[in-house]
Amino acid sequence: MLKTIQFFFAFIIGIAVAYLFLKNSEYRKKVTEENYAVIISQKIEQLNKLVVEEDNLAEIYTYKNAKNFLGEWISFDKKIVLLTKAKIQASYDMKKMEVKIDSINQIIYINKVPQLKVEVFSDTQFYDFEQSNFNKFNKEEINRIKKKAINKLVSKINKKELEKRTRVQLIKNLSEIYLLAKIYGWQIKDNTIYQPELIRINAF
Numbered sequence: 001m002l003k004t005i006q007f008f009f010a011f012i013i014g015i016a017v018a019y020l021f022l023k024n025s026e027y028r029k030k031v032t033e034e035n036y037a038v039i040i041s042q043k044i045e046q047l048n049k050l051v052v053e054e055d056n057l058a059e060i061y062t063y064k065n066a067k068n069f070l071g072e073w074i075s076f077d078k079k080i081v082l083l084t085k086a087k088i089q090a091s092y093d094m095k096k097m098e099v100k101i102d103s104i105n106q107i108i109y110i111n112k113v114p115q116l117k118v119e120v121f122s123d124t125q126f127y128d129f130e131q132s133n134f135n136k137f138n139k140e141e142i143n144r145i146k147k148k149a150i151n152k153l154v155s156k157i158n159k160k161e162l163e164k165r166t167r168v169q170l171i172k173n174l175s176e177i178y179l180l181a182k183i184y185g186w187q188i189k190d191n192t193i194y195q196p197e198l199i200r201i202n203a204f
Contacts, residue, residue, distance in 0.1 A: 052166065
Protein backbone atom coordinates (compact mmCIF):
# COMPACT_ATOMS: atom_id res chain seq x y z
CA MET A 1 0.00 0.00 0.00
CA LEU A 2 2.82 2.38 0.89
CA LYS A 3 4.56 1.69 -2.40
CA THR A 4 1.32 2.41 -4.25
CA ILE A 5 0.96 5.77 -2.51
CA GLN A 6 4.60 6.61 -3.19
CA PHE A 7 4.19 5.67 -6.85
CA PHE A 8 1.02 7.78 -7.06
CA PHE A 9 2.73 10.85 -5.61
CA ALA A 10 5.77 10.32 -7.84
CA PHE A 11 3.42 10.12 -10.84
CA ILE A 12 1.64 13.34 -9.82
CA ILE A 13 4.96 15.13 -9.28
CA GLY A 14 6.18 13.90 -12.68
CA ILE A 15 3.07 15.29 -14.37
CA ALA A 16 3.50 18.61 -12.54
CA VAL A 17 7.16 18.87 -13.55
CA ALA A 18 6.33 18.03 -17.17
CA TYR A 19 3.52 20.62 -17.18
CA LEU A 20 5.77 23.30 -15.72
CA PHE A 21 8.49 22.43 -18.25
CA LEU A 22 6.05 22.73 -21.15
CA LYS A 23 4.63 26.01 -19.83
CA ASN A 24 8.14 27.36 -19.41
CA SER A 25 9.05 26.26 -22.95
CA GLU A 26 5.94 27.95 -24.32
CA TYR A 27 6.77 31.10 -22.38
CA ARG A 28 10.35 31.14 -23.67
CA LYS A 29 9.08 30.58 -27.21
CA LYS A 30 6.58 33.43 -26.83
CA VAL A 31 9.25 35.76 -25.42
CA THR A 32 11.61 34.79 -28.25
CA GLU A 33 8.94 35.49 -30.88
CA GLU A 34 8.18 38.85 -29.28
CA ASN A 35 11.88 39.69 -29.21
CA TYR A 36 12.15 38.80 -32.90
CA ALA A 37 9.19 41.07 -33.64
CA VAL A 38 10.85 43.95 -31.79
CA ILE A 39 14.17 43.38 -33.57
CA ILE A 40 12.48 43.21 -36.99
CA SER A 41 10.49 46.38 -36.27
CA GLN A 42 13.67 48.20 -35.24
CA LYS A 43 15.54 47.02 -38.34
CA ILE A 44 12.72 48.16 -40.63
CA GLU A 45 12.59 51.49 -38.81
CA GLN A 46 16.27 51.96 -39.66
CA LEU A 47 15.38 51.55 -43.34
CA ASN A 48 12.88 54.40 -43.14
CA LYS A 49 15.17 57.00 -44.62
CA LEU A 50 15.36 59.03 -47.78
CA VAL A 51 16.40 56.96 -50.79
CA VAL A 52 17.86 59.60 -53.08
CA GLU A 53 19.97 60.11 -56.19
CA GLU A 54 20.92 63.43 -57.72
CA ASP A 55 22.70 65.03 -60.66
CA ASN A 56 24.40 68.42 -60.79
CA LEU A 57 25.13 70.55 -63.85
CA ALA A 58 26.56 74.00 -64.46
CA GLU A 59 27.16 76.09 -67.57
CA ILE A 60 27.69 79.62 -68.81
CA TYR A 61 24.71 81.17 -70.57
CA THR A 62 25.18 84.31 -72.71
CA TYR A 63 22.45 86.67 -73.89
CA LYS A 64 23.12 89.62 -76.24
CA ASN A 65 20.87 92.29 -77.66
CA ALA A 66 21.53 95.33 -79.88
CA LYS A 67 19.48 98.33 -80.94
CA ASN A 68 20.60 99.73 -84.27
CA PHE A 69 20.00 103.23 -85.55
CA LEU A 70 20.63 104.64 -89.03
CA GLY A 71 20.92 101.14 -90.37
CA GLU A 72 23.90 99.70 -88.58
CA TRP A 73 25.86 102.92 -88.27
CA ILE A 74 24.94 103.34 -84.61
CA SER A 75 24.45 100.37 -82.27
CA PHE A 76 23.60 100.26 -78.57
CA ASP A 77 24.47 96.86 -77.15
CA LYS A 78 23.66 95.03 -73.94
CA LYS A 79 24.83 91.67 -72.67
CA ILE A 80 24.30 89.29 -69.77
CA VAL A 81 26.54 86.34 -69.02
CA LEU A 82 25.09 84.01 -66.38
CA LEU A 83 26.63 81.15 -64.46
CA THR A 84 23.71 78.73 -64.19
CA LYS A 85 23.64 75.80 -61.78
CA ALA A 86 21.00 73.09 -61.46
CA LYS A 87 20.55 70.09 -59.21
CA ILE A 88 17.88 67.52 -59.98
CA GLN A 89 16.98 65.14 -57.18
CA ALA A 90 14.93 61.94 -57.42
CA SER A 91 13.87 60.35 -54.12
CA TYR A 92 11.62 57.94 -52.25
CA ASP A 93 10.70 59.05 -48.74
CA MET A 94 10.70 55.68 -46.98
CA LYS A 95 9.19 57.22 -43.85
CA LYS A 96 5.94 57.06 -45.82
CA MET A 97 6.30 53.33 -46.41
CA GLU A 98 3.48 51.29 -44.86
CA VAL A 99 4.69 48.08 -43.20
CA LYS A 100 2.73 45.92 -40.73
CA ILE A 101 4.31 43.36 -38.38
CA ASP A 102 2.18 40.33 -37.45
CA SER A 103 4.17 38.79 -34.58
CA ILE A 104 1.62 36.05 -33.90
CA ASN A 105 1.69 34.59 -37.41
CA GLN A 106 5.24 35.82 -38.10
CA ILE A 107 4.35 37.78 -41.22
CA ILE A 108 5.71 41.09 -42.51
CA TYR A 109 3.20 42.97 -44.66
CA ILE A 110 4.56 45.56 -47.10
CA ASN A 111 1.41 47.46 -48.03
CA LYS A 112 2.66 50.68 -49.62
CA VAL A 113 5.85 52.21 -51.01
CA PRO A 114 5.94 56.00 -51.53
CA GLN A 115 5.84 57.48 -55.02
CA LEU A 116 8.98 58.74 -56.73
CA LYS A 117 9.51 62.46 -56.17
CA VAL A 118 11.58 64.52 -58.62
CA GLU A 119 12.71 68.04 -57.66
CA VAL A 120 14.85 70.63 -59.43
CA PHE A 121 16.90 73.18 -57.51
CA SER A 122 18.50 75.95 -59.54
CA ASP A 123 20.56 79.07 -59.11
CA THR A 124 21.95 81.78 -61.37
CA GLN A 125 24.79 84.21 -60.81
CA PHE A 126 25.83 87.18 -62.91
CA TYR A 127 29.15 86.45 -64.54
CA ASP A 128 29.14 89.56 -66.72
CA PHE A 129 26.68 92.42 -67.24
CA GLU A 130 26.80 95.25 -69.78
CA GLN A 131 24.16 97.69 -70.98
CA SER A 132 23.80 101.06 -72.69
CA ASN A 133 21.87 104.10 -71.54
CA PHE A 134 19.81 103.72 -74.70
CA ASN A 135 19.34 99.97 -74.38
CA LYS A 136 18.84 98.89 -70.76
CA PHE A 137 17.61 95.69 -69.19
CA ASN A 138 14.42 95.76 -67.16
CA LYS A 139 13.48 93.40 -64.33
CA GLU A 140 11.02 91.34 -66.41
CA GLU A 141 13.58 90.85 -69.16
CA ILE A 142 16.26 89.70 -66.72
CA ASN A 143 13.87 87.22 -65.07
CA ARG A 144 12.90 85.90 -68.50
CA ILE A 145 16.56 85.40 -69.43
CA LYS A 146 17.26 83.60 -66.14
CA LYS A 147 14.33 81.26 -66.67
CA LYS A 148 15.43 80.47 -70.21
CA ALA A 149 18.99 79.75 -69.03
CA ILE A 150 17.74 77.39 -66.31
CA ASN A 151 15.36 75.56 -68.66
CA LYS A 152 18.15 75.07 -71.18
CA LEU A 153 20.39 73.56 -68.51
CA VAL A 154 17.71 71.32 -66.99
CA SER A 155 16.83 69.96 -70.43
CA LYS A 156 20.32 68.44 -70.59
CA ILE A 157 19.77 66.28 -67.52
CA ASN A 158 18.93 62.65 -68.23
CA LYS A 159 15.89 62.28 -65.96
CA LYS A 160 15.19 58.68 -67.00
CA GLU A 161 18.69 57.57 -66.05
CA LEU A 162 18.42 59.37 -62.72
CA GLU A 163 15.05 57.75 -61.96
CA LYS A 164 16.48 54.35 -62.92
CA ARG A 165 19.38 54.75 -60.49
CA THR A 166 16.99 55.80 -57.72
CA ARG A 167 14.80 52.76 -58.35
CA VAL A 168 17.84 50.48 -58.03
CA GLN A 169 18.50 51.99 -54.58
CA LEU A 170 14.84 51.48 -53.64
CA ILE A 171 14.97 47.79 -54.57
CA LYS A 172 18.12 47.36 -52.47
CA ASN A 173 16.34 48.99 -49.54
CA LEU A 174 13.28 46.76 -49.85
CA SER A 175 15.47 43.67 -50.26
CA GLU A 176 16.72 44.28 -46.71
CA ILE A 177 13.21 43.52 -45.45
CA TYR A 178 13.14 40.26 -47.43
CA LEU A 179 16.53 39.36 -45.95
CA LEU A 180 15.24 40.03 -42.43
CA ALA A 181 12.32 37.68 -43.03
CA LYS A 182 14.66 34.92 -44.21
CA ILE A 183 17.02 35.34 -41.27
CA TYR A 184 14.23 35.00 -38.68
CA GLY A 185 12.12 32.50 -40.62
CA TRP A 186 9.20 34.87 -41.18
CA GLN A 187 6.97 35.29 -44.22
CA ILE A 188 6.64 38.31 -46.50
CA LYS A 189 3.31 39.49 -47.87
CA ASP A 190 4.25 42.14 -50.41
CA ASN A 191 1.27 44.06 -51.78
CA THR A 192 3.31 46.48 -53.89
CA ILE A 193 4.15 46.56 -57.60
CA TYR A 194 7.73 45.62 -56.73
CA GLN A 195 6.83 42.13 -55.49
CA PRO A 196 7.75 40.12 -58.66
CA GLU A 197 11.17 41.76 -58.94
CA LEU A 198 11.93 41.40 -55.23
CA ILE A 199 10.90 37.73 -55.19
CA ARG A 200 13.15 37.04 -58.18
CA ILE A 201 16.12 38.88 -56.67
CA ASN A 202 15.72 37.29 -53.23
CA ALA A 203 15.03 33.74 -54.41
CA PHE A 204 17.92 32.04 -52.60
